Amino acid sequence: MKPEGKKRIWAEYQKEIPDDHFFYVRSCIRQTFFAGSEQYFLKILREDLGKDVFEDPRHTTCTGIGYHGDVVPFETIQTVVARHFALATEAGYRHIAISCVTSFGIYSEILETWKHFPETLERTREDLYKATGRTFEVPETISHTSDIIYKFRDEIARKAKYNLINVATGKPLKVVEHIGCHYSKMFPKYGIGGAEFPHVLVGMIESWGGDVIDYPERRHCCGFGFRQYLVQANRGYSLFASRKKFESMEPYSPDMIIANCPGCTMFMDRWQYTINEIDGITYGKDGQGIPVLTYEEVAGLVLGYDPWELGLQYHNVQSLPLLEKMGIRADPSRRFLAKDGTRLPEPANLING
Amino acid sequence: MKGTQKHVIIAGGGVAGMEAAGALAEMGYRVTLVEKGQDPGGHLLQWHALFPDSRPAEEVKSYLRKRIGNHNITVITGTAVEKIKHHPGGTVTVNLSGSKEEKADAVIVATGFDLFDARRKEEYGYGIYDNVITAPELETMFNGGRVTKADGSVPSRIGMIHCVGSRDEKVNNNHCSKVCCVTAVKQAIELRKMMPACEVFCFYMDMRMYGPYYEELYRESQEVHNVNFIRGKVSEASVNINNRLVIKVEDTLAGRPLKMELDIMVLMVGMEMAEAGTKLAVASGFRLGINRFLEAGDHHYGNNLSGVSGVFYAGTCTAPMNITDTISHARAAVAETVRYLDGR
Numbered sequence: 001m002k003p004e005g006k007k008r009i010w011a012e013y014q015k016e017i018p019d020d021h022f023f024y025v026r027s028c029i030r031q032t033f034f035a036g037s038e039q040y041f042l043k044i045l046r047e048d049l050g051k052d053v054f055e056d057p058r059h060t061t062c063t064g065i066g067y068h069g070d071v072v073p074f075e076t077i078q079t080v081v082a083r084h085f086a087l088a089t090e091a092g093y094r095h096i097a098i099s100c101v102t103s104f105g106i107y108s109e110i111l112e113t114w115k116h117f118p119e120t121l122e123r124t125r126e127d128l129y130k131a132t133g134r135t136f137e138v139p140e141t142i143s144h145t146s147d148i149i150y151k152f153r154d155e156i157a158r159k160a161k162y163n164l165i166n167v168a169t170g171k172p173l174k175v176v177e178h179i180g181c182h183y184s185k186m187f188p189k190y191g192i193g194g195a196e197f198p199h200v201l202v203g204m205i206e207s208w209g210g211d212v213i214d215y216p217e218r219r220h221c222c223g224f225g226f227r228q229y230l231v232q233a234n235r236g237y238s239l240f241a242s243r244k245k246f247e248s249m250e251p252y253s254p255d256m257i258i259a260n261c262p263g264c265t266m267f268m269d270r271w272q273y274t275i276n277e278i279d280g281i282t283y284g285k286d287g288q289g290i291p292v293l294t295y296e297e298v299a300g301l302v303l304g305y306d307p308w309e310l311g312l313q314y315h316n317v318q319s320l321p322l323l324e325k326m327g328i329r330a331d332p333s334r335r336f337l338a339k340d341g342t343r344l345p346e347p348a349n350l351i352n353g
Numbered sequence: 354m355k356g357t358q359k360h361v362i363i364a365g366g367g368v369a370g371m372e373a374a375g376a377l378a379e380m381g382y383r384v385t386l387v388e389k390g391q392d393p394g395g396h397l398l399q400w401h402a403l404f405p406d407s408r409p410a411e412e413v414k415s416y417l418r419k420r421i422g423n424h425n426i427t428v429i430t431g432t433a434v435e436k437i438k439h440h441p442g443g444t445v446t447v448n449l450s451g452s453k454e455e456k457a458d459a460v461i462v463a464t465g466f467d468l469f470d471a472r473r474k475e476e477y478g479y480g481i482y483d484n485v486i487t488a489p490e491l492e493t494m495f496n497g498g499r500v501t502k503a504d505g506s507v508p509s510r511i512g513m514i515h516c517v518g519s520r521d522e523k524v525n526n527n528h529c530s531k532v533c534c535v536t537a538v539k540q541a542i543e544l545r546k547m548m549p550a551c552e553v554f555c556f557y558m559d560m561r562m563y564g565p566y567y568e569e570l571y572r573e574s575q576e577v578h579n580v581n582f583i584r585g586k587v588s589e590a591s592v593n594i595n596n597r598l599v600i601k602v603e604d605t606l607a608g609r610p611l612k613m614e615l616d617i618m619v620l621m622v623g624m625e626m627a628e629a630g631t632k633l634a635v636a637s638g639f640r641l642g643i644n645r646f647l648e649a650g651d652h653h654y655g656n657n658l659s660g661v662s663g664v665f666y667a668g669t670c671t672a673p674m675n676i677t678d679t680i681s682h683a684r685a686a687v688a689e690t691v692r693y694l695d696g697r
């Protein structure tokens with residue numbers, strides 16, 4: 001492997017990520033799947049990095065799931081996204097920070113459509129005005145929230161309380177990075193590092209002390225693919241795609257997987273449970289599973305936040321062995337305590353539970 | 354008026370430029386051959402053996418060197434032709450790099466081609482994975498008499514990937530580079546002869562064996578040398594934990610996806626219009642075709658005409674072609690040039 005070859009590609013796929021003043025658009029599903037991720041993105045940006053991030057409670061779904069499920073027409077989703085832009089315009093923000101990779105792909109696709117077919121932009125302006133009376137400015141930049149963490153990765157590293165290093169051996173943790181297909185596979189120029197050798201998560205891992213695993217099925221889709229999970233009969237396809245990835249990364253004994261897409265993080269975590277139930281296989285060293293974390297969760301761990309506040313207990317593959325490797329002491333008995341001290345129901349059959 | 358009183362400048366000292374220079378000098382014209390590299394010879398310089406008969410490339414290099422040994426030829430190397438302008442009265446001025454200017458009675462543009470930069474096909478990992486090489490790099494290994502992996506070990510399976518940078522909308526090249534299929538067959542045979550224990554697979558879209566003896570060579574590669582041909586385009590390459598390449602390809606004849614481990618992957622890089630030729634065309638007002646090569650005055654009977662009086666095209670600056678066709682095209686350019694000069 002020649003690292004200079006990757007660096008050359010990374011240099012070609014850079015984009016403007018603003019330094020401050022973000023209009024934040026949440027994901028429909030991330031708050032359910034990874035309860036602390038979005039909250040800690042805001043906390044890290046506002047409190048650790050001192051940035052201005054604005055949220056508007058009137059922001060809605062982008063309807064991306066419906067769009068990719070063929071029930072929402074393109075004209076409709078353009079108008080919904082235009083409404084988001086109108087909210088940002090009204091609040092005086094020109095930089096959109098997008099939490100969901102699907103939404104990021106949708107925004108990218110719409111901006112490219114408007115650029116190449118200006119009549120669609122005019123039509124959308126008309127549609128939005130007729131429907132809501134709103135007008136909007138096309139934003140100056142759109143960033144996925146992983147882009148923003150990537151931009152501030154070295155600042156986070158300087159504030160780090162823990163690194164991606166095995167404290168027992170002193171060696172870097174071996175980390176698999178996984179990029180959502182809609183992050184850069186459709187429009188490589190919108191992704192840090194492009195589509196073939198994306199740098200967005202690699203940059204974070206390296207800045208925080210870890211080693212990146214480049215394994216044969218690195219580029220392969222996690223299997224989330226909307227039709228695969230929306231149509232129950234297709235879910236085996238989704239499962240098979242994730243399994244292919246696990247088997248390909250298995251020889252490298254990864255300590256964890258970091259992903260930047262809600263679907264990828266969720267399915268690569270949950271399918272490990274499913275494969276265990278079907279075949280009795282548990283991936284990872286010593287049968288401990290491979291924890292699948294969001295980049296906010298990893299940034300939060302690096303900055304020293306409480307793993308249970310970050311929501312790591314809501315993953316099927318529990319992270320206790322990973323936390324031990326990083327030297328983070330976390331009391332497992334506190335995992336399912338609510339804020340008021342009451343005990344929440346504990347999920348059954350957790351890996352490393 | 355014939356002979357040394359008339360002066361022709363040739364832009365580009367590859368196969369076409371050298372052949373045209375030799376033919377004009379032989380007829381008594383004064384020729385200046387301008388080459389941007391340090392030596393004339395173009396891409397042929399790094400080639401080891403030629404299709405379809407595996408003759409040593411040195412034989413053709415030697416022929417061309419003799420061709421420009423004529424006393425009527427002045428060779429200028431390390432110099433690029435930057436602009437060509439025809440003036441009323443018939444003089445053509447040629448701006449050279451280094452702010453020099455030459456005058457001539459006619460100019461032949463023979464700026465050739467650039468090899469496709471394989472790094473643009475990011476999915477193949479050229480420049481990243483150790484054992485992904487290009488066809489010219491394999492020729493360099495042949496010149497050295499040994500084909501090895503980056504770590505010096507002997508390969509046991511090699512894959513030849515056709516159409517890298519050709520017939521590929523993703524890299525904005527719709528054209529066929531014409532010589533890559535037969536080059537792959539030639540190189541595959543050489544590999545099998547050199548290393549009988551090494552398996553060789555060619556991954557192709559179509560086998561375009563258009564030239565004389567090409568089809569025979571293709572047949573020989575399968576019947577005599579056991580080269581394997583799989584119809585399908587490689588979608589991506591990566592490496593496994595043993596640093597062995599892993600490629601994904603769809604076998605379109607078997608109708609199934611295929612994953613294969615390779616020791617070396619050879620990219621059959623295609624031809625693109627030379628960057629220097631493009632700059633010259635833009636500066637001089639020459640038309641470029643939809644394939645971005647120079648567009649000749651007429652595709653059928655004016656294939657050497659530029660549309661500018663006194664300026665003619667020769668060789669692969671107009672389209673991909675093999676050495677045989679390049680030499681023929683250069684001779685045709687000479688015929689057009691002489692006809693023009695004789696008619697003045």
